[in-house]
Amino acid sequence: MGEFDCDTIVVGGGISGLAAAMALKKAGQTVRLMESRGYLGGAIHTVRDQGYLIELGPNSLVASGSDPLGDWIPELGLSSRLLTASPLSRNRFVFHRNRLLPVPLTPGAFLTTPLLSFRGKVRLLGEWRVPRELDGFEETVGHFVRRRLGDEVLDVFVDPFVKGVYASDPDMLSLKSAFPALDDMEREHGSLLKGGLSLLMKKRASHGPKGLFSFPSGLSELASACADFLGDDAGIHADVTKWASENGEGFRVGILYDEEEYYLTSRNLILATSAHEAAELLSPAEKAADRLKEIPYAPIAIAYVGVRKEQVAHALDGFGVLFPSASRRKLLGVIFSSSLFPDRAPEGHVLLTVFVGGMTGQKLAYAFDEDLERIVMGELREILGLSGTPDFFRIQRWANAIPQYTLGHGERIRDIWENLPPGLYLAGNYLEGVSVSKAFSSGLSAAKMALWHS
Numbered sequence: 001m002g003e004f005d006c007d008t009i010v011v012g013g014g015i016s017g018l019a020a021a022m023a024l025k026k027a028g029q030t031v032r033l034m035e036s037r038g039y040l041g042g043a044i045h046t047v048r049d050q051g052y053l054i055e056l057g058p059n060s061l062v063a064s065g066s067d068p069l070g071d072w073i074p075e076l077g078l079s080s081r082l083l084t085a086s087p088l089s090r091n092r093f094v095f096h097r098n099r100l101l102p103v104p105l106t107p108g109a110f111l112t113t114p115l116l117s118f119r120g121k122v123r124l125l126g127e128w129r130v131p132r133e134l135d136g137f138e139e140t141v142g143h144f145v146r147r148r149l150g151d152e153v154l155d156v157f158v159d160p161f162v163k164g165v166y167a168s169d170p171d172m173l174s175l176k177s178a179f180p181a182l183d184d185m186e187r188e189h190g191s192l193l194k195g196g197l198s199l200l201m202k203k204r205a206s207h208g209p210k211g212l213f214s215f216p217s218g219l220s221e222l223a224s225a226c227a228d229f230l231g232d233d234a235g236i237h238a239d240v241t242k243w244a245s246e247n248g249e250g251f252r253v254g255i256l257y258d259e260e261e262y263y264l265t266s267r268n269l270i271l272a273t274s275a276h277e278a279a280e281l282l283s284p285a286e287k288a289a290d291r292l293k294e295i296p297y298a299p300i301a302i303a304y305v306g307v308r309k310e311q312v313a314h315a316l317d318g319f320g321v322l323f324p325s326a327s328r329r330k331l332l333g334v335i336f337s338s339s340l341f342p343d344r345a346p347e348g349h350v351l352l353t354v355f356v357g358g359m360t361g362q363k364l365a366y367a368f369d370e371d372l373e374r375i376v377m378g379e380l381r382e383i384l385g386l387s388g389t390p391d392f393f394r395i396q397r398w399a400n401a402i403p404q405y406t407l408g409h410g411e412r413i414r415d416i417w418e419n420l421p422p423g424l425y426l427a428g429n430y431l432e433g434v435s436v437s438k439a440f441s442s443g444l445s446a447a448k449m450a451l452w453h454s
């Protein structure tokens, strides 16, 4: 292949592909992004429905101050659009022994919280004395937390937190891959309490947006700003069906658009899709494809429930509620969406976003709509004191919502990289973390590699 149509083709217009394409464009490369759906953003998708603002995918972004996504906010013209979540969002509830209890945020609240027994509190506070255990086998999150913090902390705090982030079970996930910061803390500081304190100081000193945020018209504003940045370099309804690499030099990529097949050539190719979609496209690179297919994904169903304020007994004065496995509830979590950001529900109404399914409730994620509605409404009646019928009810399902960083994930990813043809790179939420900002970072990493190869 001699001349190429462009330097890099990016497959997938989710946040990881958008980030890769933007970074390459900014560096002066010619780039074409192909997205098979009719919109850009992938999992990021905000819709308005009957006066409610619904996030079909992610609900909010968490910025640590040092995330590359934070650096791109001004570049994308979004600084004045940033919407920080209400201070109420600091309040989180856990459903424990049939009661909604707040997660303690101050030392005083910690001492008096009924969420942990006296023994559990003493065990937690003695964490700094637990010796490091750095050699040997790869630990699950559950094993690590049990060892360092005790069973109660695992059951009451970590188990529901893992459900909230990964829709998973702490005993299924690799600590090193799913929560590398905790692994680093033990390595560097010998204790999570000491490491946590040091991290807190660093966060205070860092710049950029911090905390939980969104935009007035929802997270799709982020995808729209990326789309504007890319202009005609990003195309929708463009399904990449195959590629070939001739003599290891460049790529010839087949694209289905409006039922016609087109071809484009490029020096580099970035696959910014889910692991399974990348595996489909990578079938010529068999080993990498096989390893990609091994990554499990949690299915999730989401119910959006809109009711009049007075139909809910609970004040909804927080981010939402999570459910420890021991509570035996059918829900993964509930976000009090209209308490976090303004204009999410019509005047006098509230919006609840209810998550069901995950790795431990897969059947529920695929329940019939009417069964799901009955289950969700029944649970909300018992948990939040909801009464009457909803003014608004909508269901969204994601068959492959969240990739699971299970034991062996790190090795799997290393194997995949080692078996890719030269010039082909991957981006996506199964590589550097599952959040929007980590998926964004994975796109920037892929762009860096493509630039280096050019």
Ligand SMILES: Cc1cc2nc3c(=O)[nH]c(=O)nc-3n(C[C@H](O)[C@H](O)[C@H](O)COP(=O)(O)OP(=O)(O)OC[C@H]3O[C@@H](n4cnc5c(N)ncnc54)[C@H](O)[C@@H]3O)c2cc1C
Pocket: 011, 012, 013, 014, 015, 016, 017, 034, 035, 036, 037, 041, 042, 043, 044, 056, 057, 058, 059, 060, 061, 062, 238, 239, 240, 241, 272, 273, 274, 277, 281, 300, 302, 398, 400, 401, 402, 427, 428, 429, 430, 434, 435, 436, 437, 439
């Ligand atoms: C229900 C849910 C709630 C979440 N909540 C949060 C949250 O509150 N905060 C947070 O930070 N993160 C959250 N996440 C995680 C986060 O949204 C995702 O990890 C991230 O958006 C994934 O981005 P991505 O680019 O890796 O993948 P995707 O967004 O899945 O994008 C991949 C894109 O590739 C396209 N594609 C695939 N194959 C092809 C092909 N052959 N040709 C062309 N295009 C193709 C797909 O159509 C898709 O648009 C949530 C995720 C889900 C599902």
